[in-house]
């Protein structure tokens with residue numbers, strides 16, 4: 001099929017949502033664009049960090065990055081689960097290159113300790129994959145008094161990325177990849193009520209808003225890091241059959257079961273973004289199936305550049321960190 005026709009078919013698929021997010025979208029695009037898999041050994045000598053490596057997409061991602069040769073830092077909240085994954089990876093890949101770091105991504109203290117541990121032990125960081133996630137049925141606040149969804153999906157990963165930025169900057173070609181959700185298309189972000197104190201709470205709504213904030217921040221990271229040598233991108237996996245999806249959205253999981261992607265299909269774009277030299281070089285994008293996709297499908301959900309900058313400032317404050325990438329005019333002169 002010629003490239004123009006392939007692009008038209010892809011765009012029509014994207015508009016259909018179910019076609020795009022399901023395994024149909026993955027299968028059609030793989031054939032349409034004749035994808036090749038990352039070259040074996042392409043991550044030899046590189047270090048990747050993955051949050052949420054103990055289940056679902058993160059578990060599959062660490063296996064595939066390890067298979068490409070990466071040393072993989074496993075960041076999770078359960079020491080027992082982390083140790084089990086590290087053992088499985090060591091056995092499967094025949095080398096002990098899977099350090100574990102305990103961190104609850106919803107707790108800033110925990111993230112600060114993890115950052116210290118990583119900065120003290122690692123010489124390079126080629127890829128940071130922000131993958132851990134959850135949907136909470138009831139509104140509650142984490143240990144820092146921040147609404148738990150925002151804390152886990154936005155503030156915690158921001159603090160982790162900010163803390164590890166010096167290491168990323170020292171590593172040529174480093175990348176940050178955020179695993180987001182197509183659910184974010186359904187929700188606007190209310191900058192006056194980021195923690196959902198004055199609107200009624202529903203878990204999927206809170207999740208979709210936080211995922212929108214996560215993608216918005218990726219755009220800001222990319223804009224502010226221009227020229228620093230670190231690329232920032234978000235990708236969404238479509239709908240993939242994972243323990244998390246089955247537990248958090250059981251009705252959806254049952255209904256969509258036959259067309260859900262496998263975890264491998266869900267993370268294909270993540271692995272491609274990490275392991276392909278030029279992938280995502282024009283960064284600050286939202287990817288699905290190896291192509292940049294729109295940030296918004298509903299005009300009223302769109303955030304202006306000024307609103308994106310405001311979100312950055314709000315999250316810097318909530319994360320309790322020094323602004324990791326101030327606007328150029330606000331940077332201290334050399």
Ligand SMILES: NC(=O)c1ccc[n+]([C@@H]2O[C@H](COP(=O)([O-])OP(=O)(O)OC[C@H]3O[C@@H](n4cnc5c(N)ncnc54)[C@H](OP(=O)(O)O)[C@@H]3O)[C@@H](O)[C@H]2O)c1
Nearest residue numbers: 052053054055056057104105131132133181239240242244
């Ligand atoms: N599956 C899908 O269709 C789909 C669609 C769109 C987006 N996503 C996104 O993909 C990512 C992975 O989801 P999944 O479907 O693979 O879910 P999953 O099977 O539930 O895995 C979630 C992972 O996040 C970790 N995690 C949760 N809360 C944490 C915390 N407070 N601190 C540290 N780690 C924590 C879990 O650790 P434990 O093992 O300790 O619980 C687990 O390793 C999430 O960001 C999700 O929003 C998934």
